[in-house]
Amino acid sequence: AKVIDPGASIVLTKLTEAGYEAYLVGGCVRDAVLGRPIKDIDIATSALPEQVMSCFPRTAPTGLQHGTVTVILSQGTYEVTTFRKETEYEGFRRPTSVEYISDLTEDLKRRDFTMNAMAMDAAGVVLDPFAGQQDLGLGVLRCVGAAEERFGEDALRMLRCVRFASTYGLEVEASTWQALLAQAPLLRHIAMERVRSELQRMIEGPAPARAVRLLLASRLTAHLKKQLPLPFEQWLAWDDALDAVSALEGQHDRWAMLLMLLEMPADTVRTALQELTFSRADCQAVVAVLALCEAVAAQLMSGGASQDAAFVQDPAPLERVWKLGAVRSGEAAARALLRLLRVLPQCTEQRGELARFLQTAAPVLLRRGEAWLKEVPCFSLKELAISGTDLAVELGRQPGPWMGMLLQQLLERTALGEIANERESLLLAARAAK
Numbered sequence: 001a002k003v004i005d006p007g008a009s010i011v012l013t014k015l016t017e018a019g020y021e022a023y024l025v026g027g028c029v030r031d032a033v034l035g036r037p038i039k040d041i042d043i044a045t046s047a048l049p050e051q052v053m054s055c056f057p058r059t060a061p062t063g064l065q066h067g068t069v070t071v072i073l074s075q076g077t078y079e080v081t082t083f084r085k086e087t088e089y090e091g092f093r094r095p096t097s098v099e100y101i102s103d104l105t106e107d108l109k110r111r112d113f114t115m116n117a118m119a120m121d122a123a124g125v126v127l128d129p130f131a132g133q134q135d136l137g138l139g140v141l142r143c144v145g146a147a148e149e150r151f152g153e154d155a156l157r158m159l160r161c162v163r164f165a166s167t168y169g170l171e172v173e174a175s176t177w178q179a180l181l182a183q184a185p186l187l188r189h190i191a192m193e194r195v196r197s198e199l200q201r202m203i204e205g206p207a208p209a210r211a212v213r214l215l216l217a218s219r220l221t222a223h224l225k226k227q228l229p230l231p232f233e234q235w236l237a238w239d240d241a242l243d244a245v246s247a248l249e250g251q252h253d254r255w256a257m258l259l260m261l262l263e264m265p266a267d268t269v270r271t272a273l274q275e276l277t278f279s280r281a282d283c284q285a286v287v288a289v290l291a292l293c294e295a296v297a298a299q300l301m302s303g304g305a306s307q308d309a310a311f312v313q314d315p316a317p318l319e320r321v322w323k324l325g326a327v328r329s330g331e332a333a334a335r336a337l338l339r340l341l342r343v344l345p346q347c348t349e350q351r352g353e354l355a356r357f358l359q360t361a362a363p364v365l366l367r368r369g370e371a372w373l374k375e376v377p378c379f380s381l382k383e384l385a386i387s388g389t390d391l392a393v394e395l396g397r398q399p400g401p402w403m404g405m406l407l408q409q410l411l412e413r414t415a416l417g418e419i420a421n422e423r424e425s426l427l428l429a430a431r432a433a434k
């Protein structure tokens with residue numbers, strides 16, 4: 001344990017000296033065995049919560065109902081949980097009440113996968129009753145015990161299975177996968193928040209395409225608590241685009257690209273992300289990119305500019321839509337869309353409206369989009385050289401909703417280069433507008 005973390009080794013030693021058993025358990029042991037960076041450290045002990053609290057001067061009762069006490073040391077904080085058994089699972093979720101036990105192996109047995117069911121003692125010796133190390137050596141993700149039962153006890157484990165298989169590059173062992181296919185419908189018992197958190201971690205991880213393929217193969221997305229209005233099967237038709245997703249950094253770009261491939265209206269995607277309990281900021285960042293793409297594509301379809309070469313011969317209409325789109329959806333969305341376009345055109349399989357957009361507008365945007373953004377003097381009302389109050393005073397009008405509308409109009413005209421972003425020019429234009 002010393003090699004993993006000096007604080008953890010203090011906790012283990014203290015508990016052992018007091019006559020209890022204590023081990024590192026779960027993810028930190030797995031990552032230590034794999035030589036990967038360790039995130040949170042979990043400790044399991046035979047000591048009861050009160051006994052843990054009496055061993056250390058500073059503790060916090062962070063999860064007493066699960067038998068968890070957080071030990072606070074100058075080296076860090078450590079979650080210490082009494083060995084326990086989860087006897088009754090209710091409603092296909094993990095129980096809230098637990099039974100304390102004295103045996104480490106029993107505690108490891110309730111864990112989801114063999115690689116997550118290993119322990120390490122204070123001397124750094126790995127205890128591995130379910131052969132997690134062997135499975136890791138084989139590159140296999142396997143449930144502890146009877147997989148169908150384990151997924152039946154807690155349906156979230158199926159999503160964890162997909163997440164671990166994709167992020168750790170493991171094959172799901174055959175009987176574990178069969179069980180997952182059989183139990184997939186139970187996912188509907190799991191809260192959307194927990195589903196979202198797993199999905200986000202898969203997409204942020206090193207192998208988002210693999211995660212998407214496993215999700216589709218498992219049909220887990222067909223069994224969410226709330227049905228999402230998104231045609232996930234469409235991802236199958238974008239095989240090489242899926243692989244391109246990992247070339248994007250950060251979850252916002254990745255989600256935007258994945259969702260773009262589904263070719264649904266931005267508003268529908270917004271609703272789906274809200275159902276998935278995406279945070280407001282995450283949802284906004286992703287949807288803004290889709291809305292911008294939609295606005296540009298809509299322009300492409302209308303106005304007779306649908307000849308493939310139209311934007312090459314006369315890029316002015318596209319420039320206009322792009323600049324307007326960038327002030328409406330925001331500069332961040334515009335830059336994100338360019339990043340997406342950089343990886344998308346390399347994809348060979350192209351279909352439908354999105355394909356048309358990619359073939360016609362994308363090459364021009366990739367060449368000129370960045371430069372066009374540089375010409376935009378300001379992207380938001382905050383940066384505009386005039387405020388709503390200025391307008392009310394100068395025009396001698398009562399403040400009201402008209403101010404926001406007029407400001408937006410002025411912002412868009414500065415973006416198009418029709419007005420300079422200077423107080424006098426803006427006032428002149430405002431007077432002319434009213």
Ligand code: ATP
Pocket residue numbers: 025026027028039040042094110111112113116117154156157160
């Ligand atoms: P990461 O922190 O990277 O998600 P982890 O394995 O540490 O991986 P945690 O959710 O932090 O995952 O859980 C810690 C440990 O608790 C796991 O390693 C596993 O042993 C056990 N565990 C967590 N969730 C479940 C579950 N749904 N069913 C059974 N055991 C679980």
Ligand code: MG
Pocket residue numbers: 027028039040
């Ligand atoms: Mg963890």
